Amino acid sequence: MGAGHTRFGVLDAGPRALLRQAVDGAFATVDHGADRAAVAEAFLATLGFGGWQIGNASAVLAEESGMPGVPTSRVENACASGGSAIRAAVRAVEHGERDLVLVAGLEKMTDEPNARRRYWLGVSGDTEWERLAGLTFAGVYGLIASRYLSEHHVGPDALAEVAVKNHENGALNPNAQFQKRITREDVRQAPRVADPLGLYDCCPVSDGAAALLIANPTIAGRFTDAPVYIDGVGAGSDRLAVQERPDLTRFGATAWAADEAFHAAGCSHRDISFLEVHDCFTIAELLALEDLGFADRGTAGAMTLEGATRRNGRLPVNPDGGLKAKGHPIGATGVSQAYEVFLQLRGEAGARQLPTPSRALAHNVGGAGATATVSIFSVG
Amino acid sequence: MSVAAIELLAESSAEVAVPGRILLVGPFPSTAEANLARFFGSAIPIERSGTGSVGLTAALRTARDAPSAAGTTLLLAADVAADSPDTRSGVGPTGPDGAIAAWSASVAGVDVPPPIDPGNAHGATALFFEWHRARGREPPERWVGGWELPPSSSAASAGASRPRPTIPPGGPVSQGAYVPMPRYEENLPSRWRFAAEKCSACGALTFPERRRCRVCGRSEGLVRTYLPRDGGLVVATTTIGPGGQPTEFDEQVLGGGPYEVILVELVPEVRVTLQLTDATPGSVRIGDRVRTSLRRLYPMEGEWRYGRKATRGGPG
Numbered sequence: 001m002g003a004g005h006t007r008f009g010v011l012d013a014g015p016r017a018l019l020r021q022a023v024d025g026a027f028a029t030v031d032h033g034a035d036r037a038a039v040a041e042a043f044l045a046t047l048g049f050g051g052w053q054i055g056n057a058s059a060v061l062a063e064e065s066g067m068p069g070v071p072t073s074r075v076e077n078a079c080a081s082g083g084s085a086i087r088a089a090v091r092a093v094e095h096g097e098r099d100l101v102l103v104a105g106l107e108k109m110t111d112e113p114n115a116r117r118r119y120w121l122g123v124s125g126d127t128e129w130e131r132l133a134g135l136t137f138a139g140v141y142g143l144i145a146s147r148y149l150s151e152h153h154v155g156p157d158a159l160a161e162v163a164v165k166n167h168e169n170g171a172l173n174p175n176a177q178f179q180k181r182i183t184r185e186d187v188r189q190a191p192r193v194a195d196p197l198g199l200y201d202c203c204p205v206s207d208g209a210a211a212l213l214i215a216n217p218t219i220a221g222r223f224t225d226a227p228v229y230i231d232g233v234g235a236g237s238d239r240l241a242v243q244e245r246p247d248l249t250r251f252g253a254t255a256w257a258a259d260e261a262f263h264a265a266g267c268s269h270r271d272i273s274f275l276e277v278h279d280c281f282t283i284a285e286l287l288a289l290e291d292l293g294f295a296d297r298g299t300a301g302a303m304t305l306e307g308a309t310r311r312n313g314r315l316p317v318n319p320d321g322g323l324k325a326k327g328h329p330i331g332a333t334g335v336s337q338a339y340e341v342f343l344q345l346r347g348e349a350g351a352r353q354l355p356t357p358s359r360a361l362a363h364n365v366g367g368a369g370a371t372a373t374v375s376i377f378s379v380g
Numbered sequence: 381m382s383v384a385a386i387e388l389l390a391e392s393s394a395e396v397a398v399p400g401r402i403l404l405v406g407p408f409p410s411t412a413e414a415n416l417a418r419f420f421g422s423a424i425p426i427e428r429s430g431t432g433s434v435g436l437t438a439a440l441r442t443a444r445d446a447p448s449a450a451g452t453t454l455l456l457a458a459d460v461a462a463d464s465p466d467t468r469s470g471v472g473p474t475g476p477d478g479a480i481a482a483w484s485a486s487v488a489g490v491d492v493p494p495p496i497d498p499g500n501a502h503g504a505t506a507l508f509f510e511w512h513r514a515r516g517r518e519p520p521e522r523w524v525g526g527w528e529l530p531p532s533s534s535a536a537s538a539g540a541s542r543p544r545p546t547i548p549p550g551g552p553v554s555q556g557a558y559v560p561m562p563r564y565e566e567n568l569p570s571r572w573r574f575a576a577e578k579c580s581a582c583g584a585l586t587f588p589e590r591r592r593c594r595v596c597g598r599s600e601g602l603v604r605t606y607l608p609r610d611g612g613l614v615v616a617t618t619t620i621g622p623g624g625q626p627t628e629f630d631e632q633v634l635g636g637g638p639y640e641v642i643l644v645e646l647v648p649e650v651r652v653t654l655q656l657t658d659a660t661p662g663s664v665r666i667g668d669r670v671r672t673s674l675r676r677l678y679p680m681e682g683e684w685r686y687g688r689k690a691t692r693g694g695p696g
Binding site for chain 1: 446466557558559564567575583587588594615616617618620621623624625626627628629630638639641642643649651652653654662666677678682685
C-alpha cells in the first residue's frame with residue numbers, strides 16, 4: 001500500500017539519510033495516509049557492507065523511520081536480503097500477528113575505498129574454496145557463463161543483449177544509476193572483468209534504499225483504493241559453494257522459490273504480465289528466465305535476442321533497468337523490485353509504464369544462487 | 381614405503397614420525413639445521429648432499445644404499461633446475477621454477493620414490509610448519525633467519541619464474557574473507573589430498589569433507605576416500621582481469637596480470653575450484669584435462685596458505 005525509493009548510484013547521502021528518504025517516500029505514497037504509530041513491526045534488509053553497522057542495524061531503521069519502540073529485525077540473505085525481508089513481513093501479516101509492517105532495504109557501498117569494497121564484494125560466496133581461489137562474484141558468474149555458453153552453444157551476443165535491453169529501460173528510470181543506452185558493441189569492447197564477462201556484463205556498486213508498507217488485506221481499504229496484493233512468496237536455498245552443486249547452469253534455489261510462490265499464489269506462468277529478475281550479471285538474467293520456468297533450458301538467450309523481454313515484448317523483464325542499469329545496493333535490491341512492481345501495477349511508472357499489467361513476479365537471488373526468493377503480486 | 385614425505389605432511393596425521401635422518405639438496409641457508417632441530421624438537425642427523433641434479437642423485441643413492449638405522453630418511457631438495465636429468469627421467473622434482481621437493485626413502489631403501497608435486501622454495505616453511513602443528517606442538521617461538529631461500533638462478537635463467545609477491549609484516553589482513561589458521565587446518569586433508577567422504581547409505585561423494593552427506597544428509601557411515609590428484613576435466617573457466625579479483629589477490633594481479641580460475645571435475649559430479657598455474661590465462665578450455673599440484677594459495681595472518689592449483693595436461 002506504500003512504496004518508497006531513493007535514487008540509486010553514487011550518492012552523497014549516508015545510510016541514515018537513505019533510510020529516511022525511502023521510508024518517508026513509502027508513507028507519502030499511501031493514498032489516504034498512514035500513521036507511523038500504526039506500524040507494528042519493521043524489517044531491515046541489509047548486508048552491512050563495509051561493516052558500518054552489522055550488529056543491531058535494525059534499531060537504526062526504527063530511529064530513522066520515527067517509530068520509537070517498534071520491534072525490528074535485520075534480515076540478511078546477501079543480495080536476496082530484500083526479498084527475504086518481504087517474505088518475513090508477509091508471514092508476520094499472514095499469521096495475523098501484525099496488521100501493518102514496514103520493510104526497508106539499504107546498502108551504502110560507494111564511500112568505501114576501492115580495496116575495502118572488493119573485500120566486501122565477495123563475502124557472500126563460499127570463502128574457503130571459491131573466494132580464496134581468486135573469485136569474487138564476477139568470477140563465479142564468469143565460470144557459470146563459460147559453462148552456459150559452451151553447454152548450450154550460445155554466443156556472447158545473448159549476454160550483451162541483456163545489458164543493452166536493461167540499459168534501454170534504465171534510461172527511462174529517473175532513479176537508475178545509469179540512464180544511458182549502450183550497444184552490443186560497447187558490451188563486447190568493455191574491459192574484461194571475469195571473462196567471458198566484461199565490465200558491461202556486471203551490475204555496478206551502488207548506494208540506495210527502498211521501503212514498502214505491507215498491510216493486512218482486510219484493512220488495506222483504510223489506506224488506499226488501489227492496493228497491490230502480494231499473492232504468494234517463496235524461498236529456497238542451495239549449496240553455498242557453486243562447486244558443490246551438480247548442475248552449474250541451474251539455480252535450484254530459484255526453482256524451489258518459484259514453485260512455492262506459484263503454489264501460494266494459485267496462478268500459472270501465463271498469468272504473469274512482467275518480471276523483475278535478479279540480473280546482477282547478464283548471465284544471471286538468462287538463468288533466471290529458465291529457472292523460473294519462463295524459458296526452456298538453453299533458450300533464454302534466443303528469447304532475449306528475439307526481443308521478447310523488451311518492454312514491448314511478450315514478457316517484459318526488468319522494465320526499471322534491472323540491477324544492471326538501475327544499480328544494486330545489495331540489501332535494497334529486493335525491495336526495489338517490489339517498488340517497481342508497485343508502480344507498474346498501479347500505472348504510475350511514467351515513461352517506462354507497461355500497458356495494463358495485472359500480475360508481476362519478482363525474483364531475488366543471494367550470491368550465486370545460495371539463496372533465492374520469488375514473490376508474485378497482482379492488482380485489483 | 382615410498383610415500384612422498386610431502387604427502388605424509390599433507391596428511392596431517394599423527395602417524396607422521398620424526399625422521400631418523402634428513403638429507404638436504406640445494407642452497408638451504410646456514411640456519412636450516414638449527415631450524416630443523418627446532419622444528420622437530422630434537423637433534424636429527426642432517427647431511428648436505430650438494431646442489432642441483434648432481435646433489436639430488438647423490439642424495440637418492442644415499443637414501444637407497446645407506447638406509448638410516450634410526451628410521452625414515454627425509455629428503456629435502458630445493459632449487460633443482462627444471463631441466464635437470466633427474467627431472468627428465470621423472471625421478472626428481474619437476475616444475476619450471478626450480479621447485480622445492482621433499483620425500484622420504486624408507487629404511488628398506490625403496491629405489492626411487494615417485495616424483496612429487498613441485499611447490500616452490502617457500503614451500504619448506506609451510507610444510508614444516510604444518511608438520512609441527514599436526515603433531516600437536518606449537519611451532520618454535522622464533523625462527524632463526526627463516527626458511528626462505530634465495531631466488532632461484534636456474535629458474536630465472538629458464539625465464540619461467542613468476543613474480544612472487546612478498547607479505548609485508550603484519551598484513552594484509554582480509555576484512556571480508558577471513559580464514560583463521562585452525563579453520564584452514566581443519567580442511568587440510570581435503571585441500572591437499574582431495575580427501576572426500578563416500579556415503580555408505582546413498583553412495584554420494586561429498587567434497588570437501590563436511591561430516592555430512594551432501595545428498596542424503598546422513599552424518600554416519602561416511603568413509604574417507606581420496607579423489608584423483610593427477611588429472612581432472614575442465615568444466616568451466618574464467619579469466620580474472622584487474623578489478624575482478626578479491627583483495628587477497630591484488631598483488632598477484634599487479635605482479636602477474638590476469639589469472640585463470642577453472643572448475644575441475646575430479647570424478648563425475650565432484651568438482652573443485654582451482655587457479656591455473658604455469659600457463660597463460662585462457663590457455664585451457666572446457667573439456668581439457670589438467671593435473672593438480674601443491675602450491676602457494678594466498679597470504680593470511682602473515683603467512684602463506686597452501687593448496688592445490690591446476691597445471692596443464694593430464695592423463696587422457
